[in-house]
Amino acid sequence: MVGFALRRCLGAVPTLFAVVTLAFFLMRLAPGGPFDLERPLEAKIMENLQRVYGLDRPLHEQYLRYLANLLQGDLGPSFFMRDFTVGQILMQGLPVSMALGASAILLALVVGTGLGAFAAWRQNSAADHAVVGLATAGVTIPNFVVAPVLQIVFGLGLAWLPVGGWNDGAVRNAILPVIVLALPQIAVVARMIRAAMIEALRADHIRTLRSLGLGTFIVVVHALRGAMLPIVSYLGPTAAALLTGSVVVETIFGLPGIGRYFVEGALNRDYTLVMGTVVVVAVFVLVFNLVVDILYAALDPRVRYE
16 A cells, blocks of 8 residues: 555656646736736836746746746745745635635535435435435535525625634634535535445345344445445545635635635736645645545455555
């Protein structure tokens, strides 16, 4: 297992290099620049800014310089928030995004697994049809529709929860964003667990357990272990996306996560901030894909990595 993990880490290096390279040149191909304003700057000021940030150099030199700094852990200065480096901005935003994402994943796993297992156990019943219907609605309704509705109902109408802001991580500020992030994941997890559980409950070893008169809880637990394999595969990239910030949710609720910083960086042509966000997301995706492979071996004894 250790050898497999080391090989995967080494194999992730070319992938990360390709992602960084593609993102770097795509950013430069986009029209406009970090210092293009409605009222253009004087030519001398623009020249000085270009020289200070190294934008006056040929593109290939900028690329090689960025790679050299990246290898040293330096993501560069922010072009828009000029009092901060990209590393400082991401260190401020990443804890917020990770707290929201981790809470949403935990909520989705608990609620989605419970609903899916219950629907599978009561297959073709009214409860099963209700779970499937709700899950379908949860998948089809996008976050940018759910979020304003919850803000209007629970923030403006009932005045139970704040409609936005962070306030030093107060729990009340995180409730609505976490619910909005978790709802589509709950729906997906419930549908996947239901389908996998139906198949698992028909397996020979589960039939044997039921014929021996074991309790429902024990039977469901054994079936659930096999049904979790598709969920593990699904949660790899999903967890990486949620933990590194949801662009829509963080923007709507005004949260200082890296998803919101990514939007601001893209709108302001802040090359280094966008690149820093891309690097963080790519690292999370690669790490969670490795974790998924390891969990597969832990959940399924037939899987072995040499």
